[in-house]
Amino acid sequence: MPLKRDRSAIEILTDDPGDLDRVQDIKRTFPGLNIRFAVSLRRDIALFLTSTGGTPEPSTKLNENVSDILGELVNEAQAEAAEDASTAGLDENDNAIVRLANQIIADAFRQGTSDIHIEPYGDKRDTIVRFRVDGDCFEYMKIPPSYRRAIVSRLKIMASLDIAERRKPQDGKIKFKLGDNKEIELRVATIPTAGYNEDVVMRILAASEPIPVEKMGFSERNLREIKNIAAKPYGIILCVGPTGSGKTTTLHSVLGYINTPDIKIWTAEDPVEITQYGLRQVQVNPKIGFTFAGAMRAFLRADPDVIMVGEMRDKETADTGIEASLTGHLVLSTLHTNSAVETITRLLDMGCDSFSFADAMLGVLAQRLARRICKDCKEAYQPSQEEFEELRQGYGAEFWDKRGIVYDNSFRLYRGKGCDVCNRSGLKGRVALHELLLGTDDMKRLIQNKAKTEEMLRLGMAEGMTTLVQDGIEKVLQGHTTYKEVKAVAIK
Known part of the structure; x- marks a missing residue:
């Protein structure tokens, strides 16, 4: 040290x-x-690293202004430069650098940030710090170029990474204590970038409780069917969508609904983001050969009723999950696909047996997160005829007309005016859009025959499924979001 x-x-x-x-x-x-x-002594060094390397002491201030800290950095650097013209920056153990790193993380958590991006641009331009909030990035602050290596090295020390290794990517974790005795965990990834720079990206994993399934934003039909299939004793339920679309949150919500003392539930996750009492949760570690498939095989020897697997990344995991669901277990997992029907095609393309998957399938839930209209500045307005027609065509004119919605003086949509709460954007928080395809007898026959995606989509909609776009438009009409936000996440 x-x-x-x-x-x-x-x-x-x-x-x-x-x-x-x-x-x-x-x-x-x-x-x-x-x-x-x-x-x-080794134990004393370990105690020292624990108290200074990873997290701030409880007494450490985490409500400072980053501008004040930067001001101190400038003064210290000028003092050093006066002593030695070759020294223009500070090292990673400088008090102001330590406080700046801590304050960036604390501010990110308070603002509901999912990811922190540290982006150096060499010794001529400022290092940019960006936060991703509600799915979008924004610039949080600029750090003078002379401190770029110090702040990156400080974060690497906190994550127990090799500060001397700048040629290849590294990944680690930070356990960070906030002032109110709350602990959060951050996944840290460093990536060498052009100009001998090194980016740091940190994902905040704030341990949280599951959201009740009734508060997940499901439509009446989707909520009823989700509860129905979750109560089945065996079969497979998949939640699909891109990274950051809330799949894990949804699966834990479903698990919370069925989590009772008479059911044994095992989960394999990477990482464990949401903890639930009553679940036996396991974090996989592919680096030592402990994969999702390996975890599932272990669970099958541990008297499970329900198994949740973080992701079906390969054929081995998918086959193991399907096999488990056919031998009397309820299996829940996720997949990175764009829609419910495309998920079936993806699994069959991976080499999964169509008859086995058809027998096992209970439902496939596709999901997206759209930005929500700010509740503090939401206002109703009458849209133009063109906006109305765009909604009608997006929903599908045939289905829209069946609902009897017409354009008249009483038709209203909603938008955010912009206020201090939402940083003048008119949007604050996110709302989930869903598409639930059920494993009905007719759908199982199409899967067994490896039918085209279009055929499965037609059957699903005929049986009552609403697409992601349709569910999004429903939430536009209810005043939760705007059609612009729906198009941004649900239309290719």
Whole structure:
């Protein structure tokens, strides 16, 4: 652990200064510097790293203004530069750098951020910090270029990564304690970028409770059918959509609905984002060969009633899941596909047996998240005839006309005016759009015959399924979102 550094030397804390291999590694990491060693017990070093490397102490302030911290950095860098013209920046252990890294994470959590992006642009331009909130990125702050390596190195130390390795990607985790004794976890990925820079992307995994299935935004028909298939003793339920579309949240909501003392539920996840009392939750680790398929095989020897698998990434996992569902178990999983019917085609293309999957299938739920109209500045308005017709065509004129919706003076849509709560965007939070395809007898026959996607879609809609776009338009009419937001996530 580096303790302090001056112009010509660095002091390293170690438990064994006689370890020649370690000494050579340190010399390669800090070329041109004299190495001085301080010695301590291994357990004391571990305690020191725990208290300073990963998370702030409870007393650490996490409500500072990042502009004030940057001001301190500028003053310190100017003072160093006055002493030594070759020193224009600060190291990763500087107090202001530590506080800045902590404050970025704390602010991100408070703003409901899902991902933090640290994007250096070399020594001529500022490093950009961006937050992803409600699916969209925005610029949070700029860091002067002379601190780009220090802030990146600080985050790598917090994630227990090799700060000397800048040539290849690394990944790790940060456990971060907020001031109110709440702990969050961040997945950290570093990626070398052009110009000898290194980007850091951190995904916030805030441990949370499952959302009741009644509050998931399902339509009346979808809620009824989801509850119906979740109560089945065996079969397979898939939730599909792109990364960040809320699939894991939905599956945990369904598990929460059936989580009772008389049912044994195993889950294999990567990572475990939502914890539920009563579930036996396992985090897989492909690096040591503990995969989703391996976890499922272990679960089958552990007296399961219900198995949830984070993702069906390959044929082995899919086949194991289908086999488990056909031997008396309820299996839930996710897949990265665009729609419910495309999921069936994808599984068959992977080589899964059409008869086995048809027998096992209970339902496929496709999902998207659209930005929600801000509740604090929502207003009703009368749309133009063109807007009405666009909705009608998007829904499908045949289905729209059956509902008897006509354009007149009473027809209203909703929008956000923009306020301080939503940062003048008119949008705050997200609403889920759903498409639920059920495994009816007729649908199973089409799957067994490997029917075309169009045939399965026609049958599904004839049996009452609403597409993602149709469900989105329903939520436009209800005032939850806008058609622009629906088109952004549900139309290719």
